[in-house]
Amino acid sequence: MSELKGAAIFAQSGGPTSVINASAAGVITEALKADAITHVYGSAHGIRGMLDDVIYDMSKEDGRELELLLTTPSSALGSARYKLKHYDEDDRDYKKILDLFRKYDIRYFFFNGGNDSMDTCSKIGRYLQKVGYECRVFGVPKTIDNDLWGTDHCPGFGSAAKYIVTSFMEVALDAKVYDTGMVIIIEVMGRNAGWLTAASSLASQKGLGPDLIYLPELPFEADRFLGDVESVFSANGNAIIAISEGLHDADGVYVPEMNYQNLAVDSFGHTQLGGAASILGKLVKDHLNVKVRSIELSLLQRCAAHCASRVDVDESFLAGKMAVQHALEGKSGYMVGFERGPGPVYVCNTKLVDVNEVANKEKLIPREWVNEAGNGLKQEFCDYALPLIQGESRIAVEDGLPRFARLRKVRAS
Numbered sequence: 006m007s008e009l010k011g012a013a014i015f016a017q018s019g020g021p022t023s024v025i026n027a028s029a030a031g032v033i034t035e036a037l038k039a040d041a042i043t044h045v046y047g048s049a050h051g052i053r054g055m056l057d058d059v060i061y062d063m064s065k066e067d068g069r070e071l072e073l074l075l076t077t078p079s080s081a082l083g084s085a086r087y088k089l090k091h092y093d094e095d096d097r098d099y100k101k102i103l104d105l106f107r108k109y110d111i112r113y114f115f116f117n118g119g120n121d122s123m124d125t126c127s128k129i130g131r132y133l134q135k136v137g138y139e140c141r142v143f144g145v146p147k148t149i150d151n152d153l154w155g156t157d158h159c160p161g162f163g164s165a166a167k168y169i170v171t172s173f174m175e176v177a178l179d180a181k182v183y184d185t186g187m188v189i190i191i192e193v194m195g196r197n198a199g200w201l202t203a204a205s206s207l208a209s210q211k212g213l214g215p216d217l218i219y220l221p222e223l224p225f226e227a228d229r230f231l232g233d234v235e236s237v238f239s240a241n242g243n244a245i246i247a248i249s250e251g252l253h254d255a256d257g258v259y260v261p262e263m264n265y266q267n268l269a270v271d272s273f274g275h276t277q278l279g280g281a282a283s284i285l286g287k288l289v290k291d292h293l294n295v296k297v298r299s300i301e302l303s304l305l306q307r308c309a310a311h312c313a314s315r316v317d318v319d320e321s322f323l324a325g326k327m328a329v330q331h332a333l334e335g336k337s338g339y340m341v342g343f344e345r346g347p348g349p350v351y352v353c354n355t356k357l358v359d360v361n362e363v364a365n366k367e368k369l370i371p372r373e374w375v376n377e378a379g380n381g382l383k384q385e386f387c388d389y390a391l392p393l394i395q396g397e398s399r400i401a402v403e404d405g406l407p408r409f410a411r412l413r414k415v416r417a418s
Contacts, residue, residue: 008041009139011112013329014060016048017147018118018125019086021079022161023168023310024321025117025147026410029081030074031325032115032145033063039333042113046417050083051118052125056101060109065415073410075318076400078310081412089125092132099132106133109417112140113332115325119148119159123340124364130338131361143328144340144360147321149307152198154366155358156342160324161307163317163393166204168309169193170214170394172302173205177213177245185296186242188234188289192282192301196251197221198369201306204390205247206382216244221251222369223379225260230285231292233380238293250281250301260284311407315396320353327355351392 013036036045047061048054092099116126130142151162193202199220208214216237237244253259260281286299324341339357346352374386401408
């Protein structure tokens with residue numbers, strides 16, 4: 006395919022992670038080196054920046070600050086949860102994006118996000134193709150939920166998992182110092198996929214993990230849950246329980262909804278969850294009449310750059326870098342995925358996944374990795390997850406505190 010000359014634009018979308026900016030660094034630094042790419046832009050707050058013409062000239066950034074992106078959490082360019090309607094239903098947003106692409110001669114589009122972001126990426130790519138505007142479109146994966154279809158794992162998961170495992174180990178040591186028993190319920194992010202909650206099982210391999218683990222892949226039954234907790238508490242005098250925020254019954258009713266709460270929804274129609282640990286904590290308190298602590302890790306698990314996995318940082322950067330390289334080769338309409346090599350030694354390579362296939366699909370934990378009782382994980386999961394949390398990320402320090410990237414964000418003109 007002939008060389009395509011023009012500008013590149015990069016955008017971040019959805020929930021941040023502790024390593025999403027490593028992917029930004031991969032895209033931006035690789036694009037800045039490419040002769041075929043005339044300018045490199047960053048979009049403010051994902052799709053919103055392209056709709057409102059708020060984009061940044063990334064060539065104006067200091068090289069040191071771009072390097073610091075590798076260990077800076079959250080989305081440095083800003084994020085958004087903005088749902089594009091299909092262009093056959095309403096093409097006004099698409100026309101705005103096309104106008105912006107023409108204005109800045111954008112011929113490369115890199116979109117960094119999860120399931121809904123890959124859907125957006127797919128729609129934009131197909132629209133540009135429909136109207137005959139040549140532009141190479143690439144998805145760069147990101148989600149702590151680890152639920153993107155077509156890839157062995159997702160950038161962001163390993164670091165969040167490492168934080169969760171570490172937190173469970175620390176809580177276990179703290180909770181068991183007293184001479185009176187206690188039940189601790191820790192709520193972990195995960196709407197429909199329980200990968201992060203399952204990661205707590207790695208702490209059990211060190212003798213400091215949860216006694217019970219409940220995932221959204223299996224229907225939640227309150228009576229069985231209370232029976233499990235009672236059995237563990239009677240045997241041990243205490244209990245630590247890991248639950249996914251997305252626990253729901255066989256009818257799809259989430260635990261917070263069982264408490265008759267009116268839950269808000271986001272722009273994609275997803276119920277905004279949280280509070281399951283508190284509700285289940287009250288159930289346990291009423292049932293056992295023991296001390297109960299309910300802990301919701303919330304945003305802490307996705308922004309803990311101080312506990313990031315080196316493997317995760319390196320692979321996140323690689324995902325961004327390879328997206329640019331493949332686009333320069335003439336490829337378009339793909340997401341960069343990861344493929345694990347065979348054998349006991351962890352080897353991982355990138356691959357290309359059709360972004361249309363990824364859009365709005367979810368990868369769930371295999372049932373055979375969960376124990377028969379549905380309240381714990383088998384060794385197969387631990388063998389899968391352990392390599393992803395390896396290595397320490399070296400964060401720059403200033404005055405004893407992390408030194409994160411400070412982008413200038415110079416508006417493009």
